[in-house]
Amino acid sequence: xxxxxxxxxxxxxxxxxxxxxxxxxxxxxxxxxxxxxxxxxxxxxxxxxxxxxxxxxxxxxxxxxxxxxxxxxxxxxxxxxxxxxxxxxxxxxxxxxxxxxxxxxxxxxxxxxxxxxxxxxxxxxxxxxxxxxxxxxxxxxxxxxxxxxxxxxxxxxxxxxxxxxxxxxxxxxxxxxxxxxxxxxxxxxxxxxxxxxxxxxxxxxxxxxxxxxxxxxxxxxxxxxxxxxxxxxxxxxxxxxxxxxxxxxxxxxxxx
Amino acid sequence: xxxxxxxxxxxxxxxxxxxxxxxxxxxxxxxxxxxxxxxxxxxxxxxxxxxxxxxxxxxxxxxxxxxxxxxxxxxxxxxxxxxxxxxxxxxxxxxxxxxxxxxxxxxxxxxxxxxxxxxxxxxxxxxxxxxxxxxxxxxxxxxxxxxxxxxxxxxxxxxxxxxxxxxxxxxxxxxxxxxxxxxxxxxxxxxxxxxxxxxxxxxxxxxxxxxxxxxxxxxxxxxxxxxxxxxxxxxxxxxxxxxxxxxxxxxxxxxxxxxxxxxxxxxxxxxxxxxxxxxxxxxxxxxxxxxxxxxxxxxxxxxxxxxxxxxxxxxxxxxxxxxxxxxxxxxxxxxxxxxxxxxxxxxxxxxxxxxxxxxxxxxxxxxxxxxxxxxxxxxxxxxxxxxxxxxxxxxxxxxxxxxxxxxxxxxxxxxxxxxxxxxxxxxxxxxxxxxxxxxxxxxxxxxxxxxxxxxxxxxxxxxxxxxxxxxxxxxxxxxxxxxxxxxxxxxxxxxx
Numbered sequence: 001x002x003x004x005x006x007x008x009x010x011x012x013x014x015x016x017x018x019x020x021x022x023x024x025x026x027x028x029x030x031x032x033x034x035x036x037x038x039x040x041x042x043x044x045x046x047x048x049x050x051x052x053x054x055x056x057x058x059x060x061x062x063x064x065x066x067x068x069x070x071x072x073x074x075x076x077x078x079x080x081x082x083x084x085x086x087x088x089x090x091x092x093x094x095x096x097x098x099x100x101x102x103x104x105x106x107x108x109x110x111x112x113x114x115x116x117x118x119x120x121x122x123x124x125x126x127x128x129x130x131x132x133x134x135x136x137x138x139x140x141x142x143x144x145x146x147x148x149x150x151x152x153x154x155x156x157x158x159x160x161x162x163x164x165x166x167x168x169x170x171x172x173x174x175x176x177x178x179x180x181x182x183x184x185x186x187x188x189x190x191x192x193x194x195x196x197x198x199x200x201x202x203x204x205x206x207x208x209x210x211x212x213x214x215x216x217x218x219x220x221x222x223x224x225x226x227x228x229x230x231x232x233x234x235x236x237x238x239x240x241x242x243x244x245x246x247x248x249x250x251x252x253x254x255x256x
Numbered sequence: 257x258x259x260x261x262x263x264x265x266x267x268x269x270x271x272x273x274x275x276x277x278x279x280x281x282x283x284x285x286x287x288x289x290x291x292x293x294x295x296x297x298x299x300x301x302x303x304x305x306x307x308x309x310x311x312x313x314x315x316x317x318x319x320x321x322x323x324x325x326x327x328x329x330x331x332x333x334x335x336x337x338x339x340x341x342x343x344x345x346x347x348x349x350x351x352x353x354x355x356x357x358x359x360x361x362x363x364x365x366x367x368x369x370x371x372x373x374x375x376x377x378x379x380x381x382x383x384x385x386x387x388x389x390x391x392x393x394x395x396x397x398x399x400x401x402x403x404x405x406x407x408x409x410x411x412x413x414x415x416x417x418x419x420x421x422x423x424x425x426x427x428x429x430x431x432x433x434x435x436x437x438x439x440x441x442x443x444x445x446x447x448x449x450x451x452x453x454x455x456x457x458x459x460x461x462x463x464x465x466x467x468x469x470x471x472x473x474x475x476x477x478x479x480x481x482x483x484x485x486x487x488x489x490x491x492x493x494x495x496x497x498x499x500x501x502x503x504x505x506x507x508x509x510x511x512x513x514x515x516x517x518x519x520x521x522x523x524x525x526x527x528x529x530x531x532x533x534x535x536x537x538x539x540x541x542x543x544x545x546x547x548x549x550x551x552x553x554x555x556x557x558x559x560x561x562x563x564x565x566x567x568x569x570x571x572x573x574x575x576x577x578x579x580x581x582x583x584x585x586x587x588x589x590x591x592x593x594x595x596x597x598x599x600x601x602x603x604x605x606x607x608x609x610x611x612x613x614x615x616x617x618x619x620x621x622x623x624x625x626x627x628x629x630x631x632x633x634x635x636x637x638x639x640x641x642x643x644x645x646x647x648x649x650x651x652x653x654x655x656x657x658x659x660x661x662x663x664x665x666x667x668x669x670x671x672x673x674x675x676x677x678x679x680x681x682x683x684x685x686x687x688x689x690x691x692x693x694x695x696x697x698x699x700x701x702x703x704x705x706x707x708x709x710x711x712x713x714x715x716x717x718x719x720x721x722x723x724x725x726x727x728x729x730x731x732x733x734x735x736x737x738x739x740x741x742x743x744x745x746x747x748x749x750x751x752x
Contacts, residue, residue, distance in 0.1 A: 079706035095704035099722030113709035
């Protein structure tokens, strides 16, 4: 079976005071269909940058390397095309959209993606049914659907809202950028369950995290350690436990 | 398919900055010779078979206008207007004011159909065959003004049974001369300002509404203004009188063909609300804004004013301004009756080279009067938009209150947004609040929306509609939906 996502020798930089600052320095990574992979690494190693570059944020300049997603050149696609193709990014800091009704936003997004995928749009009733089921699983109140997108949401509510969007958009690859940060134990469990519910042969995830706890819930297939803009080590779930026990010092030494 | 869906698809097909309403109707016209003089005014008055007093009123306004100069304080720039180089009367060649829809030129009916304004009462009344997924439209009475004359007014019978008069103002002059004579110019005097004087001299048609004591108007009233003829100005005059305890909701819409030349639209709207009366006046202004290089477009110089004469009366202006090359417009309220209420909700969108200087005046005269101003300004392209508002508390306006909120949203870095509030307070017990914000659509917001699958244009549309929510919710339901779509169309091509 072909790889879902294949990243080869990816270099990317960002403009810092008029000079390019290289953040990704040759990332290689492969995610097969149906697998959950985790990326761990110290702050500033390029984890979030990798997620942004994969999602198509324009501020980043890809200087070399390639990314294929379901056999297509991902880097050649607009952000919305990537979303339609099945790539979802759960933001570390979800963005507020004042005055934009959360349910309306969700329905617009779902139907934009469905249109692009050649599927029929959901009508008001069909949408409501689907969203009600999803919010129930995430212990979200109807009230959150009526409010403006992420405005006045607590940290936990924002993260749950991300998982709600993910559930509704049915991605083939979800990138979760520290979705577990700032969550209490209960919220973490709910969010983790939300992700776990999506596990299927047609769903893969790339989970960026600092914490063993989320991984305990998700049971990842592979762990990758990132340092100084590269993947420096990959292994099974035991790698996460090693990091939990020893920290990143030894990996940083490898990356140097 | 609702007109607006069709609109969007058509616009999408044509590409950016296409104005769907820009077609021209080929119809035989009765046009006055170019130029503005007493002869022109006499001709207009004669064509409309007006009484002598109205001709005198027009001539007096014209004399006043000759002594006045064009106001220059607004933040808009345009070449001098040659007032002699325009026609002041243009009407489809058929007797104005047909008795029934059957007498209306089918070409005109088709024009309004194309614009999404159904004039067939039958079709509206039946209203049964609603396509799946669409809400049934409530009947709305429409007065359709084509260049200088009203070509059709629907539902007049239903309305007259309720005691409501809804007719072209030229007909009201004939049928209800006392009412017109009593109220015409009573809120906006003929010599009020340069454009009002011009309008008073040459106004051609517009709507007249009278809602008698205690009557709630049984349906929404609307007027649809269409400029079609070349080199023609449109000078409509609307007069709405609502008696004690009565209420009405009125909506106007406007479009014009795409032309390279600029055309002048100088309207006057007067509202009178008596004791406990309520007038809700909504505008969706979509005159041709000119092309992306700033060529052509309507000059929209409008005087709108409402008088809250009776105690506890209320006048509410809601406007969505997306069209016109230049907009100069300040719908105002004179809050005379004790405890009367004035509201102004505005969304003004400018794109490309459009310029808008718009706002309101709230004149608090009576005790316990209240006013609310919510103005949302959106600028894109190379456009320039100004909110200009006056809140004046007169000495007797004890315990009067005003709340003003002005928010500007910038799209791109070549546009401008300005807020110019004037506050004059002569009563120490009055309370005035003013809030203002300026923001841009952030890269973060755009990226977030696009990551969820929205196109750039859809993302802008969604964010802009969110920004305008407080105003859009004041519009009658079905117009709110159209206004939302209109906002998005107006901003097409403004990002990316």
